[in-house]
Amino acid sequence: MLTVHNLKAFYGDFQALFGIDFEVSHNEVVAVIGANGAGKSTFLRTVCGLLKAPRDAVRFEDEPIGGLAPGLIVRRGIAMVPEGRRLFSSLSVEENLLMGAYARRPGPWSLASVYKLFPILEQKRLVPSPTLSGGQQQMVAIGRALMSNPKLLICDEISLGLAPIVVKEIYDALPAICADGMTVIVVEQDVGVAQRVSSRLYCLQEGRVSLTGRSAELTRDQVSKAYFGV
């Protein structure tokens, strides 16, 4: 569904990605792991259009999307749950979700189905978003991304700043999200979580892919080596 070929990315003169090859197929859950500064967020930003990429380097459903504006990419069916949640602080829970529907495409996700996935949000729908707990805010962020009915959902470091039990609660919702054919890319620093929820995984290290394979088959040792580059 999404293929990335030889992707290089720069912040001014500084090169952050040195030729990434990546692919994810329909209804797969693929994880991208790596230490801070490995290039995970940069990779996501290029896929979502927040960072310039060469036209053909990123292809979605066989169409080149490199360099397109984020708004256009959302309309094609890629939605991102951004790192740090990035909820709209002066909007309530429901209003945040409605913002996600700004560029909505036809599909099963709506306020009703999001509330079914995360019932606590329906209870708090009129509450200003900054007053929610970290885990609840993460649910809103995921729900907001779902509201546009994407074909590909990208989750950037969902576990950041959350207690393990909350992380588990959120990732428990993943199968329900994938049930209708959703494809998911999960970016994580927590290797254990990443291996558990994904079928394949990529490890980035200093802007390059240092390891890739089926999550269930990779050993702890292989992953550590690739993660730290030792």
Added chain:
Amino acid sequence: MTSAPQVSYSISRATHASRAGGAVAIALILLLATFPFWADSGWMRDFDEMACYLMFAMMWNLLAGYGGMVSIGQQAYLGLGGYGLLVMGNLWGFNPFFAVPVAALFAMLVALPVSRVAFRLQGGYFAIGTWVIAEVFRLSFANWSEVGGGSGTSLIALQGIPKATRQAATFWFSLVGAVASVALVYWFLRSRQGLAMLAIRDSEVASESQGVNVRATKLGVYLVAAFGAGLAGALYFLGNLRISPDAAFSVNWTAFTIFIVMIGGIGTIEGPIVGVVLFYLLNRFFSDYGTWYLVGLGLLAIVVTIKFPRGLWGYVAHRYDLHFFPVQRRLLLHEPPTK
């Protein structure tokens, strides 16, 4: 682990241009100093006026371009300098020439309590807030009959002095003021406080974490700018001999200064100098066109800000790496002696 190689370094500031430029500048200043002996009094008056704009622009540039505080109310201190001179000269019988630096000092002292109010605001609202403060001063002086109220009054304290002497003295004072303001800004930027200010401009949070006292540095810059503006005001009305609230506290001072600094090049020392020269030339040739001239200035300011944000000088300096007033420090690494 091998030990780190010994590297010796020095910090250099001078550039070839600055050495050459320094010589030219000194020659120019000496030439200007001889003006009262042979130049037309119209030229001298023109120079006086442009020197005041230069001082005001230097200070505004210091505040906005280096300090990151964009103010539309600096004319408050210019007016305070002018009226300080008037009060000391007319009402208290001081020698007006002596009163000039004192008036500037007075403006600076007023800036201290004013800063407590103004610093409550940030960014664009700081700009307009300072304008409101300037208006308060304008209205206050307009209602003070002792200094002529709304229509203003003349500086009678200079009446006893022969015209040639007065003009010469005013001219020299303006020359000294202009040179001093440039020198002051140059010195300040090369100092530790100057480096701190540049750091604050780039990131307040980061510089605070490095131990920079943000509040004190910003206040220091604001006070220095007020002093310079007061000096410009006192000198201007010393030469003009007539003051009124509308002239002293007019926002046009800031409007023209913004033009001068943006077109000359903000954030550089050479910029306002280039800007003042350009402004003088434009004035000479086009001010007869009245409102259309002003429309032209406004449009030019808009275009320059959007298309050439570094201004004329900034563009040249960036393109050709030319710095007459080098403020940046460059690290020069010396080759370690071979064993």
Added chain:
Amino acid sequence: MLSWIDTLLQGVLLGGLYALFAMGQALIFGVMRLTNTAHGDFIILAAFAGFSLALSTGMTAAAAPWVAMALLLPIAFAAGYGLQRFVLNDTLGRDPLPSLVVTFGLAIVIQNVLQEVYSADPRSIESGGFDTASIALSNGLAVGTLPLLIFCIAVAMAVGMQWLFDRTPIGRAFRAVSDDKDAAELMGLDHRHVYALATGIAFLLVAVAGTLYGMKTTVAPTDGPALLLFAFEAVIIGGMGSFYGTLVGGIVLGVTQAIGFRFDPGWGIWFGHIVFLTMLVFRPSGLFAKTR
């Protein structure tokens, strides 16, 4: 005693006018943190445009201003949208300087073009006696019909704008873009378009304010800066982020000035400035601050 009530009343009505001036500025600053130093000049421009339009419609003096205002609205929206989209959007960023300088340049251009076209003489929009009509209240008090109408329109604006912000999709978009522009882009918002819409709507408010102002009093090309300061003070006193706050801020300013005028005409505006500065020292976030 009665004259004090009269002063208070006049002050409140004046405050309505100031709130009218301030609404557009509150909107623009709230959405994109842009300080438009030409705001007052745009109001004056609208007043002069209303003046010319009213003359050209050839209608009776009683109807002409309202027709002029209606004609002005779409022009104002287009002008605001275009200005933001093609000029001001480029000036936005972390540094407040470019937007300040560009709008300052615009102010100078507007003032001088108006001066060229209309000369420095003050003009007024004829309204067939509407501007002098008044409604008598009890006890010898009277309120001018036009000031009363202006006040009511100001209230309606505040209610309308707050409703727009709180209950409509476009209002949500405004708030989202002002909270986090990049996250809004991820939702498919084009911030350049949203900003331009905001300025377009703000200019609608400016058009209404300008035409009413032109009916109420004579306007001169250089009147703009004073209106900018009043609008600014109303927004700050009321507190940023709330249109009701802006309404109240305007009223506070109007009443303050009216009291000041009572003591001495020369000190009226001065007193308003002083109260504003005092507010800034003791309650910088304003009376009803809502924004972060």
